[in-house]
Amino acid sequence: MTEYGRGEGSEPWHPEDPLYGDGWDGQQAPTGRQSPYGGQPQQYPEQPQPQYDNGGWGNGQQAAYGQAQQQYQQQYGEQQQYDGQQQYDQQGYAAQQHQQQYPNQQGQQQYESQQQYGNQQNQQQYGNGGWDSGTHPNVPYTDASDPYGQQNMAYGGEQSDPYGAPDAYPPPEPPARRAAEPEPPKTDWDPGPDQGEHAFFAGDAGDDGDESDDRRGRGDRRGKGGGKEKKRRSGCACLVVLLVFGGGLGGVGYFGYQFYKDRFGSAPDYAGDGTSEMVTVVIPKGAFGSDIGVALKKAGVVKSVDAFVAAQEENSKGKTLQAGAYLLKTQMSAASAVEMMLDPESQNNVLVRPGERNLAVYASIDEQLDLSAGTTQKAAEKKYKSLGLPDWANDNTDIKDPLEGFLYPGTYPAAKGMKPETVLKPMVNQAAKKYEQYGLSSKAKALKLDNPLQVLTVASLIQAEGKTEDDFRKMAEVVYNRLNLANPETYGLLQFDSTFNYLQKESNINISESEINSNKDPYNTYTRKGLPPGPIDNPGDQAIKAALNPTDDGWYYFVATDGVNKTEFAKTHAQFQKLKDKFNESSGS
Known part of the structure; x- marks a missing residue:
């Protein structure tokens, strides 16, 4: 490197270089x-x-x-x-x-x-x-x-x-x-016509035999017959395209026909009353006509949902179909299926009535399922914990039946082949759902009761003693007034015949005083103050509402003066004696 730094390195030029700036x-x-x-x-x-x-x-x-x-x-x-x-x-x-x-x-x-x-x-x-x-x-x-x-x-x-x-x-x-730059050498890859357009879309320009030598330079490499191969390839491509478009048009036509047939044509339907094969179809609560049609089609009863919906609308009683289990034939016409479902004999259901005791419900299930007597009761005693009871249920060891009061009134499917617990579970689930909606847990304290089970027990007493819905609120007040240990009339004793009859598993209004006074069972409200250990039946909606909203008129007594449907109320013991005499006169005793 020179003194001016003009060597091969990266040193800058020296400012005193006489050629500084020369280029x-x-x-x-x-x-x-x-x-x-x-x-x-x-x-x-x-x-x-x-x-x-x-x-x-x-x-x-x-x-x-x-x-x-x-x-x-x-x-x-x-x-x-x-x-x-x-x-x-x-x-x-x-x-x-x-x-x-x-x-x-x-x-x-x-x-x-x-x-x-x-x-x-x-x-x-x-x-x-x-x-x-x-x-x-x-x-x-x-x-x-x-x-x-x-x-x-x-x-x-x-x-x-x-x-x-x-x-x-x-x-x-x-x-x-300067000489012009040489053209880049050709490679084996030939983009073909239109700057690389695929031969599938470009066609074969050399099929007519006029292709130039340059274009056919690759022909030797492909071998003879290259034009025929490309022609066959183009023909196959056209065939594939034709098949694709043809299949698409066919599919559109098919689905168009199906759409027209579903909208404007008659719905597919069987003819006649069906075969000899019988099936059980369970219709859930709140099902619409289309839901019923789906269940029937799935079971093989009707051919189409639309056919059943049309038949239900044409039948004047078609809208009265309710939830439950129905025994029907397979491959029935939609009109025949509607008629058979309206026939009570084809309905495989168990009806729980308001105020009905569990023993009566068990007997109905045994009969509907074609079981020996007592089968359902035994199943309830063994499997009651797995049926969906609320947490506050069965909190008393003196309760006779843990499911009493939890078989909510309504219609439930019960067909042959079903197990008893399968029939009981929807009843318990419906009861738990309803009691939560009514808010029994939150309203117990306001009614001066210990727990929701006592509210349900009051409702069961109202359901058992009341004769009409108009009596329910007065009956609720009688219960609450008598539960007050300081009341001057009964001093905490309910003295209801219904509790003693539940204990005896009967319904008898003529009970002697000696028979009542000799029995010290917790369900005997003549000898035990307060409420019984648990409900004595399955109350309905009206009884539950009355238990949550009693009257405030001072009622302590009631008497069914005609012995059947008419109930009269009294505020004092003297008024009660008059009502009792009236009853004795009407009954001839």
Whole structure:
């Protein structure tokens, strides 16, 4: 490396270098990092540098401009020197004219040629005429103080030609002498017609035998018969397309026909009263006509849901169909299915009536399922915990039946083949749901009761003693007033015949006093104060509502004066005696 740092390294040019600022053919390059082009500095190696011939700049002008540029850079600093090209345009140094003469594309090509030769140790400078000749004489170095000949080159001198060696790359040619770039060699891949369009869509232009030699150059490689192969391929493609479109049209037509048939045609239906095969169909509570039709079609009773819905609407009693289990035949016409479901003999249901005791419900289930007597009761005693009772149920060891009061009144499916617990579970679930809706847990304290089970027990007493719904609220007040241990009439004794009859598993209103007083069972409210251990029946909605909303008229007594439906109430014991005499007269006792 010389004292001016013009070696092969990345050292910047020394400011005292007499050729500082000199470039290729008179072009002034901005100061910056070392360039690979024989020491020429450049700021942006990625940008091509335009070339100017000596027609615009002489050797003396280059040296003068280099000195002026050096002074200018010393005055305004190194930062502005990086923008040398912009300074040329602003100061009018004819660079714009030469740049217009040589477009950017040529400048880029020259730059690429320079970059290829940039690895040479010395950069060739061309003399006064720029690109006047194609020969470049090799001149030996004569000045020991200037071993690179840059002093001589700056004043039009010549420098040794690094391209003169036999193995070297040819020297850069002027734009006018450059040969056109060779076309890229052809490859085996032929994009085919329309710049790579797939042959499937392009067809086969060579089938007529007029295909050029260039196009058929690949034919040898494909082998003979290539045109026939492409023709067969095109024919198969057309066939596939035809099949796809044909299948699509067929599918649209089929579904269109089905849509028309479903909307405007008659619904599919069986004919006649069905086969000899019998099936049981369970219809859930709250099911609509379409829901019933779905259940019947699934069981094989009717052929279509629409046919059943239409038959139900045509039948004047069709809307009266209720939830339950029905014994029906398979493959029945929709009209026959509706008629058979309206027949009570085909209905496989168990009806729980308000105020009905569990023993009566168990007997109905045994009969409906064709089971021996007592089967359902035994199943209830063993599996009551798995049927869905509320948490507050059965909190007393004196309770006779844990399910008493939890078989909610209603109609439930009960067909042959079903298990007793399967029939009982929907009843218990319905009771738990209803009691939660009524809020028995939250209202117990307001009624001065210990728990929801006592509220349910009061409702069962009202259901057992009341005769009509009008009596229920007065009956509820009688219960609450008598439960008050401080009341002056009964002092906490209910004295209800219904509790004693429940204990005896009978319904007898003629009970002797000796029989009552001799029995000390917790369900005997004549000898035990307060409520019985649990409900004595399954109360309905009206009784539950009355238990939650009693009257406040001061009633303590009631008597069924006609012995059947008429109940009269009294506030004192004296009024009660009069009502009792009235009953005795009506009954003839």
